[in-house]
Amino acid sequence: MNHNSEGSGAVTAHSRDEEGGVTELQAEEHEIVVGIVSRFPRQRTWLLPVLWQVVEELGWLNPDRIEWISEALNVPYAEIYGVASFYSLFRWEPSAGPEVHVCTDVMCTLKSGDSLYDDLTRASVDQTFTVASVTCLGRCDAAPACLVNYEPVENATIAEVLERLRTLAVEKGGEQS
Amino acid sequence: MIYRLFPNPELELATAPASRERLVERGFERAYENAQEIGSDTVIQHIQAIRLGGRGGAAFPTARKWLSVKNEAESIKYVVMNADESEPGTFKDRELLLRDPLGPLTGLLIAASAVGAQQAYVYVRGEYRDVEIRIQEAITVLAEAGWIGPGKVSIDVRRGAGAYIAGEETALFNSIEGYRPEPRVKPPYPTAQGLFHKPTLIQNVETLANIALLFAHDVDWFRAVGTDATPGTKLVALSGHVANPGVYEVPFGIELGALIGDGQYGGGTGTGRPLKAVLMGGAAGTFITPQEAFEARLDYPDLAKFGAGVGSGAIMLFDSTADLGRILTGLARFFADESCGQCVPCRIGTKRILELLETQRLWDRRADLKDLATAMTDASICGLGQTAANALVSAMNRPSLWNEPAAL
Ligand SMILES: Cc1cc2nc3c(=O)[nH]c(=O)nc-3n(C[C@H](O)[C@H](O)[C@H](O)COP(=O)(O)O)c2cc1C
Ligand code: SF4
Ligand code: FES
Numbered sequence: 001m002n003h004n005s006e007g008s009g010a011v012t013a014h015s016r017d018e019e020g021g022v023t024e025l026q027a028e029e030h031e032i033v034v035g036i037v038s039r040f041p042r043q044r045t046w047l048l049p050v051l052w053q054v055v056e057e058l059g060w061l062n063p064d065r066i067e068w069i070s071e072a073l074n075v076p077y078a079e080i081y082g083v084a085s086f087y088s089l090f091r092w093e094p095s096a097g098p099e100v101h102v103c104t105d106v107m108c109t110l111k112s113g114d115s116l117y118d119d120l121t122r123a124s125v126d127q128t129f130t131v132a133s134v135t136c137l138g139r140c141d142a143a144p145a146c147l148v149n150y151e152p153v154e155n156a157t158i159a160e161v162l163e164r165l166r167t168l169a170v171e172k173g174g175e176q177s
Numbered sequence: 178m179i180y181r182l183f184p185n186p187e188l189e190l191a192t193a194p195a196s197r198e199r200l201v202e203r204g205f206e207r208a209y210e211n212a213q214e215i216g217s218d219t220v221i222q223h224i225q226a227i228r229l230g231g232r233g234g235a236a237f238p239t240a241r242k243w244l245s246v247k248n249e250a251e252s253i254k255y256v257v258m259n260a261d262e263s264e265p266g267t268f269k270d271r272e273l274l275l276r277d278p279l280g281p282l283t284g285l286l287i288a289a290s291a292v293g294a295q296q297a298y299v300y301v302r303g304e305y306r307d308v309e310i311r312i313q314e315a316i317t318v319l320a321e322a323g324w325i326g327p328g329k330v331s332i333d334v335r336r337g338a339g340a341y342i343a344g345e346e347t348a349l350f351n352s353i354e355g356y357r358p359e360p361r362v363k364p365p366y367p368t369a370q371g372l373f374h375k376p377t378l379i380q381n382v383e384t385l386a387n388i389a390l391l392f393a394h395d396v397d398w399f400r401a402v403g404t405d406a407t408p409g410t411k412l413v414a415l416s417g418h419v420a421n422p423g424v425y426e427v428p429f430g431i432e433l434g435a436l437i438g439d440g441q442y443g444g445g446t447g448t449g450r451p452l453k454a455v456l457m458g459g460a461a462g463t464f465i466t467p468q469e470a471f472e473a474r475l476d477y478p479d480l481a482k483f484g485a486g487v488g489s490g491a492i493m494l495f496d497s498t499a500d501l502g503r504i505l506t507g508l509a510r511f512f513a514d515e516s517c518g519q520c521v522p523c524r525i526g527t528k529r530i531l532e533l534l535e536t537q538r539l540w541d542r543r544a545d546l547k548d549l550a551t552a553m554t555d556a557s558i559c560g561l562g563q564t565a566a567n568a569l570v571s572a573m574n575r576p577s578l579w580n581e582p583a584a585l
Contacts, residue, residue, distance in 0.1 A: 045373075047355035052303075052336060075355075086357050087338035089303045101304075106265040106460070106507035107416050107493060135341060135511055136265040136460075137304050140493075141414065141422035150306050 030068055032057060037072035044075060051084050060091040088134060089150075097129040098168050100161060101147040105136040113144030119158045120146075129165050178441060179402065181410050182386050183426050184277055195278055195314035200322060204393030205283040209324060212392045217247055217291040220392070227391055227399045227408050233259055233381030234459060234489045235560070236477060239388075242378055245368035246292040249376035254294040257353075257372060257379040258285050260301040260308070261337055261344035264460040265511060266491035269412035270382040272424040274301075274308045277386070278315035282332070284385030286319070287392060289330045292378050297330055300349050302337045309336060341515040345559050346379045347371070348517070359517045360559035383412055383490075403429035404476050411475060411490050417456075418496035420447025427475065434471040437494065450496040454578050458488025460508055461564035464572040484571060501578055505569050506534040512565040523562025526553040530566060539573070546573075 036053045040046035050073070054065055061084055070077040084090055091099060102117040120131045139145035142154030148164045183189070184203060192199040200206055212220050221243050230236035246254060258281060262270040274281065282299075289297050301309050316332055319325050325332055335353050342348050343358035350372045352358035371377025387409060391399050400408040407429040413436065416422050421444045427436060437443045437452070446452055452467040463485035465473070473479055480486055495504065513527040526549050533539050533546060550566035557563045572578055 044355035045353060048335065048338065048352060052338065083355065083357050087303075087340050089339035105511060106504055109507055110417055110495075110499065110504070134304075134339070135514060136263060136267075138262050138268040138271050138302065140266055140268055140416035141424070143416065143422075147304060150304070152304075152307065 026064060029058060029065070033065055033068040034072050037069060042073060044073065047073065047075070047080065047083060051087075051090065055090055060094055062092065091130075095130040097127075098149045098165060100124075100129055100131045100165075101134045101137070101150075102131060102156075103135070103137045103139070103143070103145045104133040105140075107136070107140035108144040111143035113146075116144050116146070116156060116158060116161075120161060123158065123162065128169070179410060179426055179428060181390055181402070181426060182273060182277070182280065182383065182412055189276065194276055195311060195318050197318055197322065199277070200279050200283075200318060203277070203279065203389075205279050205389050206322070208389050208392035209283055209286060212287040213290060217293075220287065220291045221247065223391060223396050224388065226396045227387075228406070229384065229387055229391075229409070230407070230477075231381055232383035232387070232411070232490070236487065239380065239384055242368055242380075243288065243292055245366075246294075246376045246378045249369060251376050253373075253375045254292055255372040255375055255377045256285060256289045256292065256294045256297045257346075257349065257377060258282075258297070258299045258382060258385055259344060259346065259349060259379055260299055260305070260312075260382050261349060262382075262489075263302050263304070263341045263344055264489075264491075265508070266416050266456065266462075266493040267414055267459055267489045268416075269414045269424045269490050271305055271308055272414075273382055273386060273412060274305075275311050278311050279318065280386040280389045281382045282312070282315050282319060282385075284380075284388035285332070286324055286330055287388055288378055288380065288385065292376075294378070295330060297332045298353060298372070299332060299334045300337060300343075300353065301334060302344075303339055309334065341511075342517045342559075342561060345561065348559070349379070350377065357517075359519050360561075362558050406478050407476050411487060413475070413490040413492055415443045415492050415494065417494040418446045418448050418450075418452075418499065419494045420444035429476050430479075431475050432471075433473045433475060433492075436475065436492070437470060443492075443494065446494060446496040448496050448498070450498060452494060453497045453499055454495045454501065454572070456491070456493040456495070456504075456568060457485040459491045460511055461560075461567045462486070462488050462491065462571075464568055464575060464578060466575055466577050468577075484574075501572060502534065502537070502539075505572060506531070508568055509534050509565075512561065516561060516565075520557045520559075520562055522549075522552045522555075523557040523559075523565065526550075526557075526562065527565050530569065534569075543573070546570075 066080050067077055070080045104114050104117050117133050124131045137145045144156050146153050146156045221240050225240035229239040260270055285297050337343050340358050343352045345360045346367055347361035348358040367377045403409045410426050410428050412424055414424050425442050438445050455465050455470045457463050465483050469483045509531040513531045516523050516527045518524040533542055553562050
């Protein structure tokens with residue numbers, strides 16, 4: 001279980017674009033990922049916190065990012081991928097906007113969580129946000145429940161979720177200006 | 178209304194959940210000091226005297242686990258608070274941690290010193306960001322009180338990332354260690370080889386809150402409420418067709434009928450329609466009929482008469498419009514989705530059950546289903562596979578739950 005080897009810090013960026021070269025963006029992302037890993041003790045027990053941090057800073061996971069973590073932690077790629085892919089809250093694709101996790105589990109379906117999911121999926125065709133259905137969120141007393149960017153919305157209605165998304169968009173716009 | 182695990186309304190209004198005032202007013206400071214003074218043997222004797230059982234679902238005697246970990250000769254040991262709560266109908270730990278986080282954390286620190294652990298972990302599900310923030314605030318309060326920090330016990334909060342199975346204790350250890358959250362074969366038990374293969378005490382949030390209460394008061398105070406078999410109170414989570422869904426603290430032994438019908442608790446279905454079925458204990462719990470529910474009390478020996486248990490404290494209510502087949506299909510989907518797939522009977526069995534339900538062949542394949550359930554119970558390595566068919570079998574054994582008696 002001791003993957004906390006010392007000398008593996010010399011990470012070489014060998015992520016490639018389609019033609020095999022390293023793009024500027026990839027080099028930049030590589031630096032961010034290596035930076036994240038170096039903020040934690042180099043031990044395997046910090047893998048999950050590292051994955052969370054990567055998702056929080058870069059938005060999603062992909063094979064390049066897994067490989068950089070693998071190199072920096074000195075744990076085989078397949079092992080890191082096997083762990084990361086087990087968890088449903090990690091996103092693997094770029095997405096234009098916030099993510100909505102809608103509970104379509106038993107107690108929420110009883111309160112129309114399944115139609116909320118369908119309605120949101122239809123509303124998301126403009127691609128300003130993504131929708132995923134998830135199992136119980138532990139908020140069955142306020143069914144149907146969902147998360148907008150991991151923040152809970154209880155007794156959710158489509159109007160309220162869309163309102164939250166609008167607020168998020170405004171906040172984001174404010175940050176950038 | 179009784180306020181033990183939850184603070185009374187005045188205190189709840191007057192003090193912030195994560196504050197020094199709350200710590201003192203709730204008696205947790207006294208509890209912490211008291212437990213240090215009387216020493217670990219007496220601490221464990223007191224836990225034994227209140228017959229505390231785990232509140233995470235299995236009701237395993239808490240004192241036995243503490244004694245086992247304490248008696249291990251290893252110098253490195255761990256204590257873990259399991260706040261991974263994630264199954265349909267179960268949300269009481271969320272409420273407890275949001276409203277009074279210092280109780281469970283005080284219990285965790287008492288546990289650490291009683292068994293001789295230097296490092297404590299809190300594992301909280303990734304979907305509970307609000308809860309995680311509250312836990313961090315509470316840890317800051319404890320650090321300021323000088324209970325944790327250099328040379329003392331330290332507490333690490335780990336965030337799950339969406340995996341129900343990670344709540345199973347050994348899967349949770351794997352998750353903290355950076356491995357796939359798959360359950361391990363037991364034995365060895367966590368008390369001998371748990372986190373990082375060291376002796377580990379893992380307890381549910383509510384179990385630890387009871388520890389803090391016990392030492393803030395004493396054995397007699399604790400036993401003054403509840404039943405002889407099970408002293409104290411329980412947090413129950415009411416959901417589904419119920420007028421007042423939410424988490425309620427009630428003494429063990431309370432009539433289920435009161436819990437469901439009284440205005441101060443559930444307040445009835447709230448739909449104007451009659452109750453049709455109650456799912457007791459959790460997603461792998463037992464369906465009981467309204468009649469059974471109105472005869473039963475919330476206690477282990479009493480519910481056992483109906484083949485049911487207290488479980489996590491989840492009570493899910495369904496009125497006459499509820500489609501039982503659809504609910505069972507939903508539960509089956511949950512287990513099929515969440516099975517980690519390590520054991521063949523669980524991996525195949527959960528999928529097969531879902532298929533039978535989706536294609537509505539439940540009743541003509543009754544014999545198959547029974548064999549399947551037996552194989553899953555006997556040959557699965559963790560509780561998920563062992564109990565995944567429970568609710569289904571309990572529903573099938575109760576003809577009166579089904580609208581179409583002809584189908585039987
Ligand atoms: C599939 C599965 C999921 C579980 N999830 C949880 C959970 O979310 N929270 C919890 O406290 N216990 C959960 N448990 C029970 C734990 O394995 C363990 O028994 C418990 O944390 C022990 O604490 P207690 O004795 O205080 O109840 C789960 C068990 C299984 C089989
Ligand atoms: S019983 Fe099911 S969930 Fe549990 S370890 Fe086996 S396959 Fe995984
Ligand atoms: S079933 Fe949706 S929050 Fe529990």
